[in-house]
Amino acid sequence: MSIPKYNEMFNPLVMVLRELGGSGTNEELLDGVIKKMGISEEDADKLHGNTTATELDYRLAWTRTYLKNVGVISNPSRGLWTLTSSGWIDRDLDEDQIVRMVRASRKEKPSETASSIIDDCKELEEMRWEDELLSILKQMEPTKFEQLSGRILRQAGFSNIDITGKSHDGGIDGRGAFKVNDFLSFTICFQCKRYKDIVPASAIRDFRGAIAGRADKGLIITTGTFSSEAKKEARRDGAMVIDIVDGNELAHKLKELRIGVKVENVEKVTVTKDWFIENIQG
Numbered sequence: 185m186s187i188p189k190y191n192e193m194f195n196p197l198v199m200v201l202r203e204l205g206g207s208g209t210n211e212e213l214l215d216g217v218i219k220k221m222g223i224s225e226e227d228a229d230k231l232h233g234n235t236t237a238t239e240l241d242y243r244l245a246w247t248r249t250y251l252k253n254v255g256v257i258s259n260p261s262r263g264l265w266t267l268t269s270s271g272w273i274d275r276d277l278d279e280d281q282i283v284r285m286v287r288a289s290r291k292e293k294p295s296e297t298a299s300s301i302i303d304d305c306k307e308l309e310e311m312r313w314e315d316e317l318l319s320i321l322k323q324m325e326p327t328k329f330e331q332l333s334g335r336i337l338r339q340a341g342f343s344n345i346d347i348t349g350k351s352h353d354g355g356i357d358g359r360g361a362f363k364v365n366d367f368l369s370f371t372i373c374f375q376c377k378r379y380k381d382i383v384p385a386s387a388i389r390d391f392r393g394a395i396a397g398r399a400d401k402g403l404i405i406t407t408g409t410f411s412s413e414a415k416k417e418a419r420r421d422g423a424m425v426i427d428i429v430d431g432n433e434l435a436h437k438l439k440e441l442r443i444g445v446k447v448e449n450v451e452k453v454t455v456t457k458d459w460f461i462e463n464i465q466g
Contacts, residue, residue, distance in 0.1 A: 198267070359399070
């Protein structure tokens with residue numbers, strides 16, 4: 185089948201959340217919808233325009249926004265979704281019904297349209313600044329991207345970071361160490377890939393082979409995204425786990441660490457007219 189439209193994923197997404205016990209991450213929902221709808225690997229890996237997000241990711245953001253706006257699901261924290269009591273009700277949801285429910289829940293906007301609902305999607309707004317940031321990273325020289333990756337790891341708590349990219353050491357761009365609770369420590373080898381599209385499973389296998397016997401953990405950081413098979417390969421049973429950071433996660437890590445990203449909290453001032461009536465006498 186081709187990539188399903190966002191409204192075709194209303195019920196599959198709710199069913200996946202029910203099967204997960206009422207809560208799930210973006211990745212769990214994506215994997216669940218792919219399996220439930222029989223979406224091919226080729227379709228699941230298609231990119232949305234010139235962005236690093238897949239078309240399926242993009243459409244699922246629409247799906248989640250509609251369901252959130254009508255109270256079927258909630259978003260207690262970034263990347264986590266939960267079913268509300270309304271979401272546990274066994275029913276079929278179609279686009280017309282969802283739009284009517286949104287309009288009913290927003291009485292101040294009786295003429296609300298599907299497009300205006302999407303305009304309120306925080307996930308899609310995040311995708312815009314992520315794409316802007318990633319477009320800059322993709323144009324960086326390889327050595328500078330390696331240096332940036334080293335800085336990210338240092339600020340995240342890693343130590344003894346050594347950038348080795350110039351040595352072409354089997355695809356290893358750097359090494360480092362991480363200590364847990366001041367007692368346990370492990371060594372890592374990392375690779376920095378300025379991919380403009382999809383990192384294949386072969387990249388995971390090649391990197392795992394390069395670091396075998398040389399590190400406790402492996403980490404691949406990319407400006408692109410990982411194919412469905414690459415994600416499976418990274419955590420394949422019986423093989424060393426390779427941790428992966430895609431463009432979306434990289435952008436949010438830079439935001440979290442305030443590296444090249446400025447976050448402003450806009451002050452909102454509201455005049456409470458009733459206060460003057462209730463508190464000023466005479």
